[in-house]
Amino acid sequence: MIKYVVNLSDYVIPSLGILLKTFGEISSTYAHDVFSTLCVAIIGQIFSIMLAFIVGILGRKTTWLGSLIKVAAYNIQAYPIVALAPIIFILLGDGFLSRLLIAAMICYFPLLLSVVGILAEPITEVEHFYQQTGRMRWQLEVKIRAFENLPKLTTVIAGSATLAMAGTIVAEFIAANAGIGYSIRIALYQSDLSKILVALFMIGITLSIYQGALEVAGRLVKNAWEQ
Amino acid sequence: MVIGVCSLFPLLIDRLTRLIPIAVALGITFFVSDPAVAKENITYRLKWLINMSTVGDIVAVHRGCFEEQGLTVTLKSGGPERDAIRDLELGHADFGVASGDQVIQAISKGSPVVVIAQLFQKNPLQWVYFKNKIRIDGLTDLKNKTIGVTFGKNDEIIMRTLLVKSGLSDRQVRLYSVRLDYTPFYRGVADLWPVYINTQGVEIGHRLTASGASIAFLDPESYGVFFVANSVVTSKRLLEEHPERVQRFIKGLIKGWTTAVEGTDSDRIVEDVRQYDRDTSRDLLFAQLDQTRALVKPDESFSIGRINVPAWEQTETIMLANQQIDRPVNVGAHLRIEFVE
Numbered sequence: 001m002i003k004y005v006v007n008l009s010d011y012v013i014p015s016l017g018i019l020l021k022t023f024g025e026i027s028s029t030y031a032h033d034v035f036s037t038l039c040v041a042i043i044g045q046i047f048s049i050m051l052a053f054i055v056g057i058l059g060r061k062t063t064w065l066g067s068l069i070k071v072a073a074y075n076i077q078a079y080p081i082v083a084l085a086p087i088i089f090i091l092l093g094d095g096f097l098s099r100l101l102i103a104a105m106i107c108y109f110p111l112l113l114s115v116v117g118i119l120a121e122p123i124t125e126v127e128h129f130y131q132q133t134g135r136m137r138w139q140l141e142v143k144i145r146a147f148e149n150l151p152k153l154t155t156v157i158a159g160s161a162t163l164a165m166a167g168t169i170v171a172e173f174i175a176a177n178a179g180i181g182y183s184i185r186i187a188l189y190q191s192d193l194s195k196i197l198v199a200l201f202m203i204g205i206t207l208s209i210y211q212g213a214l215e216v217a218g219r220l221v222k223n224a225w226e227q
Numbered sequence: 228m229v230i231g232v233c234s235l236f237p238l239l240i241d242r243l244t245r246l247i248p249i250a251v252a253l254g255i256t257f258f259v260s261d262p263a264v265a266k267e268n269i270t271y272r273l274k275w276l277i278n279m280s281t282v283g284d285i286v287a288v289h290r291g292c293f294e295e296q297g298l299t300v301t302l303k304s305g306g307p308e309r310d311a312i313r314d315l316e317l318g319h320a321d322f323g324v325a326s327g328d329q330v331i332q333a334i335s336k337g338s339p340v341v342v343i344a345q346l347f348q349k350n351p352l353q354w355v356y357f358k359n360k361i362r363i364d365g366l367t368d369l370k371n372k373t374i375g376v377t378f379g380k381n382d383e384i385i386m387r388t389l390l391v392k393s394g395l396s397d398r399q400v401r402l403y404s405v406r407l408d409y410t411p412f413y414r415g416v417a418d419l420w421p422v423y424i425n426t427q428g429v430e431i432g433h434r435l436t437a438s439g440a441s442i443a444f445l446d447p448e449s450y451g452v453f454f455v456a457n458s459v460v461t462s463k464r465l466l467e468e469h470p471e472r473v474q475r476f477i478k479g480l481i482k483g484w485t486t487a488v489e490g491t492d493s494d495r496i497v498e499d500v501r502q503y504d505r506d507t508s509r510d511l512l513f514a515q516l517d518q519t520r521a522l523v524k525p526d527e528s529f530s531i532g533r534i535n536v537p538a539w540e541q542t543e544t545i546m547l548a549n550q551q552i553d554r555p556v557n558v559g560a561h562l563r564i565e566f567v568e
Contacts, residue, residue: 011336012316018336090410177404186379190551191310191332 014194022194027202030183034202037168037179038210040096044103045164048111049157051104056115057142070116077109081167085174099171099179106167107160114156118149147225154218158211165207266299269476272311272320274457277304277503278426279515282496283346283523283531284324287483289499295482296475304503312340315462322476327455327542328381328551334561335552339463342539343477343566344532346484347456349522352382354419354445355431361418363443366393366450375405375412375420382421384549385447385454391548392450419445425518429511453538454545466563477566481532488520488531532567 003013010018059069085102092098119142126144130136146153172181180199187195273281284302287293293300303320305311311323312333324346325333333340354374362368366389376383383402390400403417409431412420422428424444435442447454459480466473487496497512504512524531536559543558 008316009333009337009339011333011338012313014336086408089406090408094404094406174406182404188307189377189379191312191329 010194011191012193014197018194019197022192023198023201026195026198030180030199030202033178033180033183033199034206037165037172037181037203038206040099040179041103041161041164041168042210044100044168045107045157045160047100048104048108048160048164052108052111052115055112056119057138059112059116060119060142060145066116066120070113073109073112073116077113081106081170082174085171088171089174089176094176099168099176102171103164103167106170107163110163111156111160115153118152118156119145121145121149123148150218150222150225154215154222158214158218161211161214162207165203165210169203266294266297267472269293269298269300269322269472270303270314270320271300272303272309272314272323273305274311274324274326275305277302277500278507279500279504279512279519280351280423280426280457281324282500282516282519283480283484283487285483285499285503286487286490286496287480290483290486292482292486293476293479296479298472298475298479300476300479312338312460315340315460315465321465322459322461324457325460326381326457327539328384328546330455330458330460330561331543331546331552331556331558334556334558335554340460340561341463341466342458342460342534342562343466343473344459344480345455345534346458346532347522348529348533348535349448349525350385350454350456351423351425351428351518351522352385352421352447352454352456353424353428354386355412355422355428355442356419356445357415357435358441358443360415363445366390367395369393369419370395370399371401372418373401373403373416375403375417377405377421378402381454384545384551385452386421387549388452388454388545389447389450392452425515425522429514429518430507433511433514452545453535453541455535455538455542458534459532474566477532481567484523484531487516488523530568534562534564534567536562536564 002008003015014022055069055073059066081102084105085098088101089098092101123144126148127136127141130140130144168179169181169184172179173185174181176182180203184196184199187193187199271284273284275281277285281302288300288302305324310329311320311325312329314320315323316338322343325340330340330342356363361372369390370393374386376386382405386402390397403411405411405417405421409420411417422431422444424446428444432442459477461473461476490496493513493516497509497516500512500516501507501509507515539558539562543552543556546552547555
């Protein structure tokens with residue numbers, strides 16, 4: 001609309017015809033790139049979920065260790081990953097490992113803070129019984145708190161998928177040699193906005209499907225657990 | 228009472244009449260001498276960050292070359308995410324700097340852009356390599372080498388053109404994706420690394436030479452590839468509606484570049500650039516100035532800013548061959564050679 005009102009050329013805003021043509025030409029290549037990015041994001045997310053739960057379980061108590069973990073997580077997540085990424089690429093090269101590490105770093109810290117917050121909150125009415133009967137173990141405490149907060153955890157994990165994907169794309173954009181972020185960088189060098197728009201569209205679709213799958217998986221886990 | 232007031236009128240008129248010449252004189256002084264009123268404001272978007280490659284632009288602003296032409300010019304630095312041609316079309320800039328490939332790409336998509344001067348007569352892009360590790364006497368020596376290119380940028384197109392000229396296929400060399408970190412080159416992962424000869428070439432050359440390394444540069448123009456680099460562009464509309472403003476801008480700009488390239492006061496020129504580029508040492512800036520001068524005026528016969536039409540046509544041909552554009556754009560029709568003699 002703006003394009004036609006202000007009379008801008010296809011160089012500034014590509015027309016619908018050009019977008020469709022570009023989509024036809026590059027969709028298969030970009031689908032492969034998005035898949036590559038998604039794979040890295042999923043592995044990075046799984047890695048950070050595992051780490052967040054391990055550290056979250058350790059940091060759930062209101063001890064000095066718990067406080068230290070929370071403070072450290074708050075501080076470390078304040079570092080801009082855009083500044084750290086080039087250092088990671090210099091040290092590890094521009095392969096799979098660098099992309100994975102950056103993706104995991106971006107989604108790990110917010111995930112950790114949420115997990116610590118959830119696991120540190122006692123479910124008094126349930127835990128009281130086990131404490132009074134002397135059957136409370138740390139594994140049971142974690143299970144109770146996780147089960148009672150399952151919808152929250154599912155939402156946090158689904159939300160962290162966006163962070164993992166964004167982290168991977170940032171990593172690829174800065175220095176990698178594969179993935180959709182790398183393709184966006186090339187399109188930017190070529191001043192080809194239509195390619196960038198196609199890439200964004202495909203990222204959006206893929207991420208929505210992935211997040212939807214995570215939500216469904218969360219519901220399935222909840223049902224199975226309840227049964 | 229009425230008579231008293233009426234009798235004051237002649238006196239009042241007399242006083243006002245005496246004040247008229249003073250008011251007129253003040254008015255003239257105000258309109259003529261106040262630069263804020265007389266000067267036209269111009270925004271000039273550069274292609275990249277402000278460094279020695281933009282020395283002429285800086286000198287033109289600092290030495291009042293635009294002021295002499297009745298223009299107040301605001302220099303805006305460029306960067307990877309900034310595009311002067313888009314800025315022109317969106318009305319965010321009046322003039323800009325773009326490379327030949329950017330201009331041709333924009334024209335192919337209907338952008339109403341025109342070229343009014345060409346700053347670099349020689350493209351600064353070259354490839355650095357260690358002389359003690361590899362030897363390049365001709366393009367066929369590129370066989371089996373790992374060559375750094377920035378995929379999507381003009382160095383990729385230039386290298387692919389060199390490879391076509393050499394008769395080598397993509398399989399006979401390894402193209403390595405380049406980023407802003409030179410470590411892969413220092414470590415020997417890549418044999419050749421693209422650099423801008425007047426800025427990065429000087430810095431890297433200085434660092435490597437100081438550490439005892441022996442380096443050389445592969446210059447695409449030595450093999451007949453003339454790919455147009457930084458040029459001054461404006462919109463067709465501005466040119467049609469205000470040709471005299473374009474003329475004045477170019478006059479001021481060329482005076483700035485002439486001062487930077489032919490001027491003898493290199494100390495002052497380097498100081499001007501240092502105000503923007505504080506991270507580069509003075510010695511390196513002097514070396515960069517010498518290299519930049521050689522790119523803008525490689526030989527006495529070149530006039531500063533002249534548009535090299537055959538080079539533009541070759542750039543279009545190369546882009547067409549590399550499928551950077553899907554049809555010829557007749558770039559010659561978008562070059563306005565009349566502004567620079």
